[in-house]
Amino acid sequence: MSTKIRQVEAEIVKNKKITPTVYYLELSIPGMADDLRPGQFLHLRIGTGVDPLLRRPLSVYSLVKKNKVAIVYKVVGKGTRLLAEKQARETVDVLGPLGNGFTVRNGPAILVAGGMGVAPMVFLAQALLRKRNKPGSATAAFIGMNTKKELVGAADLKKNGCTVRVSTDDGSQG
Numbered sequence: 001m002s003t004k005i006r007q008v009e010a011e012i013v014k015n016k017k018i019t020p021t022v023y024y025l026e027l028s029i030p031g032m033a034d035d036l037r038p039g040q041f042l043h044l045r046i047g048t049g050v051d052p053l054l055r056r057p058l059s060v061y062s063l064v065k066k067n068k069v070a071i072v073y074k075v076v077g078k079g080t081r082l083l084a085e086k087q088a089r090e091t092v093d094v095l096g097p098l099g100n101g102f103t104v105r106n107g108p109a110i111l112v113a114g115g116m117g118v119a120p121m122v123f124l125a126q127a128l129l130r131k132r133n134k135p136g137s138a139t140a141a142f143i144g145m146n147t148k149k150e151l152v153g154a155a156d157l158k159k160n161g162c163t164v165r166v167s168t169d170d171g172s173q174g
Helices: 078-084 115-131 154-159
Strands: 006-017 022-028 041-045 056-059 062-065 068-074 091-098 109-114 139-145 162-168
Touching (some): 006 078, 022 078, 041 068, 056 078, 056 115, 068 078, 068 115, 109 115, 115 154, 139 154, 154 162
Parallel strands (some): 109 139, 139 162
Antiparallel strands (some): 006 022, 006 091, 022 068, 041 056, 041 091, 062 068
16 A cells, blocks of 8 residues: 655644653644554654754654544654644644554554654554454553653553553663
8 A cells, every 4th residue: 555645734733741751742634644554654844944954753653533643752852852842733844654654464463662662553553453353353562661750652552452561671660
C-alpha cells in the first residue's frame, strides 16, 4: 500500500509535559491522519527561519480520533525545546507520512521497546487491537526506561489490550 507524502500546516491541539523531559503533542492533520500506518513518522519543521534548519522526525504515538494524531517526544536539543514552547492553536509544518511502517498480522504479538522507542508501539497496539480483537490474539509489551520518572506509554499500551512488563535501569520499577 502506497501513501502520498504531503506537506501541510497542522494545528496544535495540545502540547503538555507528561514527565520532566517528555511531552505529549496532539495535532489536527485533516487528510493525513487517516493515511498513517503504525511505525510511520512525521517530519516537523519547528521554526519559520533557518534556525533550527532541519525538521525533526517524530514517531506517531497514536491516532486520537479522526484527523488527530498524538506524538510523544523527549526534549533533547534546541528543536525539541522550541517545540515544547508551542501552544494550542499554533501551527507546525508537517511532512508525511514517511517510512514503511509495521506489518500488522493475525496471531499473538510481542512488542519490545526501550526509552522513546515506545512511542510507535502504542500506535501499533491500537492497530493490533482493531485487527485482532478476539481470543487468541494476546499482545505482550516489554518496555525499558532509565527510571520510573521517565516511564511513558505503559498505561496506553494496557488500554490497547497489551499485557505490559516494565524494567528500569535504576531498578525503580520492574
